[in-house]
Amino acid sequence: MLFVISLLHADGNKLQQLKLNKLTEEEQQVILFKATERPFSGKYYKFNEEGVYLCKQCNAPLYKSSDKFDAHCGWPSFDDAIPGAVKRVRDADGYRTEILCAQCGAHLGHVFLGEGFTQKDTRYCVNSLSLNFQKADAKERLKQAYFAGGCFWGVEYYLEKQKGVKNVVSGYMGGKMKNPTYRDVSRGNSGYLEVVEVTYDPQQVSYESLVKLFFEIHDPTQKEGQGPDIGSQYKSAIFVSNEKERKTVQKLIRLLESKSYDIATEVKEKKVFYKAEAYHQNYYERKRKKPYCHAYVKRF
Structure with missing residues (x-):
């Protein structure tokens, strides 16, 4: 059941109308009166489907399943x-930070910083009663894959031509510094690698197909660099998001090794991806040039 409220500017002019869902008494206690549901009792605590979490009161999108962790x-x-x-607002207790739906003001929970759970060092602790869930449509669901194979310009150039790939972004992954720049990474001691983030439609191209293509557009046997680009930031690596991806990569590495390739590609756990500066994006397309240290070589 829905009902409509009007939000007003400070001067009294109508800002927008919101359709709000009718809440149960239990939901009202959390969303309107800022109570907290019992720990381990919420329906979304051990919930791992792909999609978007919405505000229970107004259906505004709040969180992506890809940002959820235990x-x-x-x-x-x-x-x-x-x-x-x-x-985010200061909590009534004076020391915590409350989180509210920016659209309707529904109480969600609290946010905590500096706990070290993930690379982003942030924990939005949310009541399940404050949330609805919208499952991702399998036909529209896009996924990301992360590859490092020397200068990101060349890796980007070849991967973005693959059918089913929607976008390729050059950036950095693997280090601990927040918001690294190209200057930081190019020194070779930051722990970061030049990485591309590939957004693709799994209905059109599989993760395995992308990994195979990656192994065929650079030299996966070269250590500490690619072509003339030497340094730890140019190492060959694949950053995996889950165990399924890890097993796929390991299977293909074993296959290449059975063909006498001495594979140097490292398999690493996905970390925070930082987009590189604008002048690095679509470099070869903008310059109308071809990669100087990447080329396609059929290996499968």
Whole structure:
């Protein structure tokens, strides 16, 4: 059941109308009166489907399932929110930070920083009663894959031509410094590698196909660099998001090794991806040039 409220500017002019869902008494206690549901009792605590978490009161999108993690705290936890969706305010207790739906003001829970659970070092601790869930449509669901194979310009150039790939972004992954720049990474001691983030439609191209293509557009046997680009930031690596991806990569590495390739590619756990500066994006397309240290070689 829905009902409509009007939000007003400070001067009294109508800002927008919101359709709000009718809440149960238990939901009202949390969303309107800022109570906290019992730990380990919420339906979304041990919930791992892909999709988007919505505000229970107004259906505004708040969190993506890709940002959810298990903090073993008894409530759903996220290390990031959809930009602009969540408002932070000082809690009435004077030391915690409350989180509210930015659209309707519904109480969601609290946010905590500096706990070290994930690379983003943030935990949005949310009541399940404050949330609805919208399952991702399998036909529209996009996934990300992360590859490092020397200068990201060349890796980007070849992968973005693959059917089913929607976008390729050059960036950095693997280090601990927050918001690294190209200058930081190019020194070779930051722990970061030049990485591309590939957004693809799994209905059109499989993760395994992307990994195979990656192994065929660079030299996976070269250590500490690619072509003339030498340094730890140019190492060959694949950053995996889950065990299924890890097993796929390991299977293909064993296959290449059975063909007498001495594979140097490292398999690493996905970390925070930082987008590189604008002048690195679509470099070869913008310059109308071809890669100088990447080429396609059939290996499978």
